[in-house]
Amino acid sequence: MNDLNQNPLPKNTSFSEKLPALQISIDSTSLGAFKTCPEYYNLAIRLGYVLDSIYENADLKWGLEFHAAMELFDRLKSQNIDTKTALIETIKHTLIRTWDKETSQPWISENPNKTRFTLIRAVIWYVEQFKNDPLETIILANGKPAVELSFRFESGIYSMSTEEQFMLCGHIDRLIKFHNQIFVTDKKTTKYQLDDNFFDHFNPDNQMSLYDLAGSVVFNQQIEGIIIDGIQCQVNGNKFRRGFIYPGINREVWLNHLKFWLRQLELTALEEQQNPNYPWPKNDKNCIRYGRPCEFAKVCRENLSMRQKILNTHYKRRVWDPLITREV
Amino acid sequence: MSEILKTQLELSVKELEGGKSPLEDIDLQTLEIWFDRINNKLLNGLPQAITEDDIKPIVEVLIHKRTQFIMEQSAIKPSKAKREPKAKAKTKSSNIIFEALDFDLDLDDL
Numbered sequence: 001m002n003d004l005n006q007n008p009l010p011k012n013t014s015f016s017e018k019l020p021a022l023q024i025s026i027d028s029t030s031l032g033a034f035k036t037c038p039e040y041y042n043l044a045i046r047l048g049y050v051l052d053s054i055y056e057n058a059d060l061k062w063g064l065e066f067h068a069a070m071e072l073f074d075r076l077k078s079q080n081i082d083t084k085t086a087l088i089e090t091i092k093h094t095l096i097r098t099w100d101k102e103t104s105q106p107w108i109s110e111n112p113n114k115t116r117f118t119l120i121r122a123v124i125w126y127v128e129q130f131k132n133d134p135l136e137t138i139i140l141a142n143g144k145p146a147v148e149l150s151f152r153f154e155s156g157i158y159s160m161s162t163e164e165q166f167m168l169c170g171h172i173d174r175l176i177k178f179h180n181q182i183f184v185t186d187k188k189t190t191k192y193q194l195d196d197n198f199f200d201h202f203n204p205d206n207q208m209s210l211y212d213l214a215g216s217v218v219f220n221q222q223i224e225g226i227i228i229d230g231i232q233c234q235v236n237g238n239k240f241r242r243g244f245i246y247p248g249i250n251r252e253v254w255l256n257h258l259k260f261w262l263r264q265l266e267l268t269a270l271e272e273q274q275n276p277n278y279p280w281p282k283n284d285k286n287c288i289r290y291g292r293p294c295e296f297a298k299v300c301r302e303n304l305s306m307r308q309k310i311l312n313t314h315y316k317r318r319v320w321d322p323l324i325t326r327e328v
Numbered sequence: 329m330s331e332i333l334k335t336q337l338e339l340s341v342k343e344l345e346g347g348k349s350p351l352e353d354i355d356l357q358t359l360e361i362w363f364d365r366i367n368n369k370l371l372n373g374l375p376q377a378i379t380e381d382d383i384k385p386i387v388e389v390l391i392h393k394r395t396q397f398i399m400e401q402s403a404i405k406p407s408k409a410k411r412e413p414k415a416k417a418k419t420k421s422s423n424i425i426f427e428a429l430d431f432d433l434d435l436d437d438l
Contacts, residue, residue: 088380099370120386
């Protein structure tokens with residue numbers, strides 16, 4: 001098997017110094033990947049492989065830009081800038097961000113639902129939809145608005161082998177007050193209908209449970225629940241629907257079960273140390289998800305001798321380090 | 329930018345500024361002209377030259393397009409409502425599976 005470090009990547013600070021295969025600082029993406037399939041986690045998070053095409057993934061790019069735009073808008077609004085001015089500034093910023101300086105052209109997407117135009121339209125329509133929004137962004141003790149908050153806190157769960165404490169980390173969209181209750185908000189896009197099934201997908205949900213816990217622990221606030229703004233993206237328009245979920249009802253149960261998952265993670269990391277570069281256990285009930293094969297299915301199908309060759313040929317590497325703070 | 333397009337752009341902006349714009353007549357092609365105006369500034373490495381006047385027409389037209397979209401959607405709703413119960417009654421459980429499989433969760437972790 002080829003040496004995985006032939007092109008060394010920047011150091012991933014979320015992993016243990018003592019047991020390098022063990023991630024100590026965990027975000028919902030990492031934990032969700034491990035819960036989905038240990039080998040998926042191994043390839044996508046620990047080793048950082050992504051399909052070449054994912055770099056051009058229109059859904060991903062669109063989602064990132066939409067979040068960046070709304071973060072800027074929320075920040076401007078919390079500075080008492082009027083909606084119209086904040087929106088114009090946000091659109092200007094988004095148009096600049098989606099201009100590709102290298103190719104001297106606007107971002108070109110192959111997905112007609114997720115283009116530069118539908119992005120600009122969605123931002124404007126979203127703001128218009130919620131222009132009389134009763135949700136009020138919380139202002140933190142340091143005077144800053146509680147928007148796109150990076151969090152990191154001790155889980156109270158320790159590694160058996162290294163005795164390090166696992167940290168939980170990530171980024172929360174916004175903390176708001178609604179009818180004197182505090183909620184975490186998030187935005188989710190889909191091309192499908194915003195019916196009850198859409199919101200059911202987020203409760204129970206790994207990411208939402210972690211957000212709920214983080215809101216309670218890090219920001220020392222009694223979190224009532226999560227507000228999800230669903231955004232349906234289609235070529236001819238966007239639809240919006242707001243939903244409320246309450247994962248906090250099972251907060252303690254979720255935290256208790258987290259011990260199970262972190263033990264499994266550690267056991268697998270110890271196995272990696274014993275037998276480097278051997279595939280991690282596969283959850284072969286998840287090789288097809290949401291009607292699509294897993295992005296690593298072609299790796300898992302091949303015999304061991306071909307594994308590294310396929311990874312080198314069809315995938316790129318990047319570092320998934322949840323301790324790196326986002327910037328807009 | 330061609331002279332014809334330029335004139336069309338100037339006329340449209342003027343109509344908007346005058347508050348009597350027939351927004352219904354502004355199609356996506358016209359919108360593209362405004363996008364082009366911004367793109368030209370970016371192409372020339374002048375993002376700072378993008379002004380409120382460049383953005384404002386895009387915002388106003390798209391807000392208007394939203395109103396049109398909502399009206400269109402409410403106009404086609406009744407016929408949809410007629411069809412839906414039939415389909416649901418027939419294959420309720422398989423509909424749920426179908427929706428779960430097709431659900432787009434690519435942005436799960438953003």
